[in-house]
Amino acid sequence: MTRHGARACAIAAAILAGVSAGPGIAKTLRVAAGSDAEARLQSALIDAKPGDTVRIGPGRFAITGALSLDAPHVRVRGAGPGRTILSFDGQTSGADGVLITGDGAVIEDLAVENSKGNGIKAKGVDGIVFRRVRVEWTGGPKAENGAYGVYPVSSKHVLIEHVTVRGASDAGIYVGQSQEIVVRNSEAALNVAGIEIENCYHADVYDNVATHNAGGVLVFDLPGLPQMGGHAIRVFHNRVVDNDTANFAPKGNIVASVPTGTGVMVMANRNVHVFDNEISGNGSAALLIVAYINAFKDPAYNPLPRDVATYQNRIGRNGYDPKFDGGPILAKMTGGSIPPTLWDGVTQYVVPGGAAPTGEVRLSLKDGPVVNLNLKTQGTPVTSANPTVTPSWVDGEMTPPDPVVLPPDMFAKGRKGQARR
Amino acid sequence: MSPGRTHWAALLSAALGLMCAAAAPRPGVDVARLMSDTPAPTLQAYGLFEDARGRRPAPGVTPYTLNTPLFTDYAEKQRYLFLPPGAAMTYRDRGVMDIPVGGVLVKTFGYRADQRDASAVARFVETRLLIHRAAGWQALTYVWNAEGTEAVLKRAGASLKVGFIDAGGVRRDIDYLVPNVNQCKQCHSVDGQLSPIGPKARNLNGPFEYGAGPENQLDHLAKAALLKAAPNASAIARTPVWDSPSEPVAARARAYLDVNCGHCHSRSGFASNSGLFLDLEETDASALGVGKRPVAAGRASGGLEFAIAPGDPDRSIIVHRMASTEPGVMMPQIGRSVTHAEGLALVRAYIAQMQAAP
Numbered sequence: 119m120t121r122h123g124a125r126a127c128a129i130a131a132a133i134l135a136g137v138s139a140g141p142g143i144a145k146t147l148r149v150a151a152g153s154d155a156e157a158r159l160q161s162a163l164i165d166a167k168p169g170d171t172v173r174i175g176p177g178r179f180a181i182t183g184a185l186s187l188d189a190p191h192v193r194v195r196g197a198g199p200g201r202t203i204l205s206f207d208g209q210t211s212g213a214d215g216v217l218i219t220g221d222g223a224v225i226e227d228l229a230v231e232n233s234k235g236n237g238i239k240a241k242g243v244d245g246i247v248f249r250r251v252r253v254e255w256t257g258g259p260k261a262e263n264g265a266y267g268v269y270p271v272s273s274k275h276v277l278i279e280h281v282t283v284r285g286a287s288d289a290g291i292y293v294g295q296s297q298e299i300v301v302r303n304s305e306a307a308l309n310v311a312g313i314e315i316e317n318c319y320h321a322d323v324y325d326n327v328a329t330h331n332a333g334g335v336l337v338f339d340l341p342g343l344p345q346m347g348g349h350a351i352r353v354f355h356n357r358v359v360d361n362d363t364a365n366f367a368p369k370g371n372i373v374a375s376v377p378t379g380t381g382v383m384v385m386a387n388r389n390v391h392v393f394d395n396e397i398s399g400n401g402s403a404a405l406l407i408v409a410y411i412n413a414f415k416d417p418a419y420n421p422l423p424r425d426v427a428t429y430q431n432r433i434g435r436n437g438y439d440p441k442f443d444g445g446p447i448l449a450k451m452t453g454g455s456i457p458p459t460l461w462d463g464v465t466q467y468v469v470p471g472g473a474a475p476t477g478e479v480r481l482s483l484k485d486g487p488v489v490n491l492n493l494k495t496q497g498t499p500v501t502s503a504n505p506t507v508t509p510s511w512v513d514g515e516m517t518p519p520d521p522v523v524l525p526p527d528m529f530a531k532g533r534k535g536q537a538r539r
Numbered sequence: 540m541s542p543g544r545t546h547w548a549a550l551l552s553a554a555l556g557l558m559c560a561a562a563a564p565r566p567g568v569d570v571a572r573l574m575s576d577t578p579a580p581t582l583q584a585y586g587l588f589e590d591a592r593g594r595r596p597a598p599g600v601t602p603y604t605l606n607t608p609l610f611t612d613y614a615e616k617q618r619y620l621f622l623p624p625g626a627a628m629t630y631r632d633r634g635v636m637d638i639p640v641g642g643v644l645v646k647t648f649g650y651r652a653d654q655r656d657a658s659a660v661a662r663f664v665e666t667r668l669l670i671h672r673a674a675g676w677q678a679l680t681y682v683w684n685a686e687g688t689e690a691v692l693k694r695a696g697a698s699l700k701v702g703f704i705d706a707g708g709v710r711r712d713i714d715y716l717v718p719n720v721n722q723c724k725q726c727h728s729v730d731g732q733l734s735p736i737g738p739k740a741r742n743l744n745g746p747f748e749y750g751a752g753p754e755n756q757l758d759h760l761a762k763a764a765l766l767k768a769a770p771n772a773s774a775i776a777r778t779p780v781w782d783s784p785s786e787p788v789a790a791r792a793r794a795y796l797d798v799n800c801g802h803c804h805s806r807s808g809f810a811s812n813s814g815l816f817l818d819l820e821e822t823d824a825s826a827l828g829v830g831k832r833p834v835a836a837g838r839a840s841g842g843l844e845f846a847i848a849p850g851d852p853d854r855s856i857i858v859h860r861m862a863s864t865e866p867g868v869m870m871p872q873i874g875r876s877v878t879h880a881e882g883l884a885l886v887r888a889y890i891a892q893m894q895a896a897p
Binding site: 234340369 | 719720809825836843
């Protein structure tokens, strides 16, 4: 069903329900802590019908499998992220803590601790809200921790707010292959990547704190996936500070290539604006703008960052302890530390199966100085860098993406929902 | 499904049930019960079997097998197809057969105490039903009691202790997980809708012993008027038999990966976001895992760089995840708690014989 179809259907259903049975039709299914809580909770998630709320009481719920919600338009609400704790310490099966496959779910006021895989995953849904949710691996940053904290993927209309994620061995807040996304008022700490927007269209990331991760905020686009060509992303008014946890990602994953001490990193993508953020205490670089680094076989993929604009960020002390190949040498060449903006200077690539390099890159990097590694062609090793430093790098003015507009019913009642600016 | 539609769907399926019941007034399968939105508390209520122990299928319930089955913790499986009187499946050359509303797929999981003993009787663990109702497919699971005399509905799943000696003589004690209805859908999903995944023409294209010597299943189903619009079985593609030594390793491994992984790892499956597509129809080497880097595997990559490193099983993430029994790492994510040693050996051999990348 199309997004509009699904929504129209849901509205029609709501009207029908209202006419036939009155507004009282929505039920609340209550689940208290205690014996057999996992089975009672999973049963409630199965029994819930559209419009229903599953209320999870305070306490610690020991979960051994993966919880799942497939019914559409169900709200799952705990007593608060410090009071309702779904503990996966004893998990023996399942790849996630909680898996959501129903449209229009709202997950709020609860915590997921120590899941063996991802914390909360939502796959292929239209409408998903994470609000006042904490996902944490309580033993601190470790390679054995699960990959993603909150993990909507292949979804549309995503709202993540007042969420806290700590300890993810990949990205704390990760949105993949999705469209129409708002991530705000959230905190990501002690993860490999704090907040990662990957292969996404139309995302606003604002008023968040990303701290003590290896990298603060990442905007990536990767090849070989059903949704590629990430674009129209705004990252603004975030605090991206003191990202100083040594990268602990297992090798092979793309985030394992993120240098410890990265503030904001843009890899590939088109039309990304990074502005009005506080960026300090990131030892490798405040702003890192690069092409996709590995070889790829997908002719539909563009590995270049295009129409990327960075401006009016409050850049503190960064780049004083670069943890990437050639970093210390580069720092020596640029006066002892890495300048605020590091661009690999890749402006062309060879389409797989093609011959001559192609590409067009326009950037507007105003938070200078800007160091350009002048690598020119995608895939050129960093050892071939020929760095130059300029006060800024402006190929022209860039039109920012439009603010993301989410359906009003995704926001908490009585609160201003839509994106700032 | 929306609440507004439930009402109509219930009416529709009730009407359909009445019509079918009126058309076929015979003991045996209770079509109206199968079509009812309220599941029966016991398996026996549907009349799919003549006996309470679920051993003898009722008239109109046809057994079938698959060339290559899904591995489920060494469970042995008995499969049946039921179609309402006069109804037939329509042949499809790709994907699962078009099974009409009223159709039911029945699968019973069981263990012989000693799997080396061909004459031993299996203890049944669960019987799963996939029922095609007007509103779509429904999954129901019935768990057998220890005596094997009654199977009762379990919507929220269950964990059962099962002990047996496997075909290699190894004593195994496992925590057998009966899936809840959401977990059923995790595998049984096509474009987000619950769907059968087993009975594809190519995987049915093989012999079955109906009692008068082996007969090709597709031919048998066509002759019995349970399958229409099918070409002769000899003209239909065939899923290789994963453990038949007479077939090439690569073909068997692809069949194994198709059946055990391809329902999720396909362009319309639960794992579509991974970009790793293991169904038999896939032709792109990179999508099939060769030289493909992980996307969202996290620690499950085991520090390895590629799903398949040609020529090097030990450096292939697929092997690492098939060998694991750790939640968050193991693949498939659900449906097994032990490693399928024989399946793993086959996939290792498939990767080992690939030419290493230059």
